[in-house]
Amino acid sequence: MTESKQPRSPLATRALENIDAKLAILQLWVATGIPFVRNDAGRCICNANDELELEYFPENVLAFSRWTRESAKCPFTLTQHPTISTFRSFSRSTLDTEDNKTKKTEVDVRLTEIADKAKAQLHKANPKSESTEAQSAAAQMQQLNKVLEHEIGKYREQARVAIEERNEAMALNKRQKQYHDETVAKLKEQLSTLRSRQSNVVPLNKPKTGTATSSEGEEN
Structure with a gap:
C-alpha cells in the first residue's frame, strides 16, 4: 500500500495557481507574440531611442516570482490580458520544493522561450x-x-x-x-x-778563446 501525499496547504495551493497563471501568459506570448507598449488608443509608441518597446516579461526565476500587475509598462496590456492583474508575488523557494520540481523545469523552459521570442520580435520590429x-x-x-x-x-x-x-x-x-x-x-x-738578439749576445765574464792562447805563449 503506497503512502498518500500530504494535502497542500491553502497558501501552497494559491502559489501554484499563481505560477500556472503566469506560465499561461508566457505560453500565450511565445505563441502569438509579446505585446508592444501602446497608448490608450492601442497604437504602438516608441521609446526615447525611437524604437518599439516590448511589454515587461520576466527574464529569470526571481523576476518570475515577483511578476505582478505593477510590472506592466502600459495599461493597455492589462486590458488585453486581465489575468495579469491577478498576479501575486511568491517566494522563490516555492519552486525549489520536491513537489514542484516539474513545475520549476517548465518555468525554466518558458523563460528561455520568451527571451528568444523577444529577441526575434525586436530585430524584426526595429531593423x-x-x-x-x-x-x-x-x-x-x-x-x-x-x-x-x-x-x-x-x-x-x-x-x-x-x-x-x-x-x-x-x-x-x-x-x-x-x-x-x-x-x-x-x-x-x-x-x-x-x-x-739574445742568442748573439756573449757574456762579459767569459774570456775569448783567442786571447787566452796568446797569453800562454808569452809566458813560455
Missing part, C-alpha cells in the same frame, strides 16, 4: 536598431584592427632595434677579436726578435 548594432560591431572590429596593427608595428620596430643592436654587438666583437689577434701577433714577433 534600424539591428543595422546600428551591425555598424557598431563593424566599428569595433575596425578599431580592434587598428589596435592590432599598432601592436604589430611596435613589435616590428622592437625586433628591428634588437637586430641592429645584435649586429652592432657582433661587429664590435669582431673588431675586438681582430685587435686582440693583431696584438698577440705583434707580441709574438717582438718576442721572436728578442730571442734572436
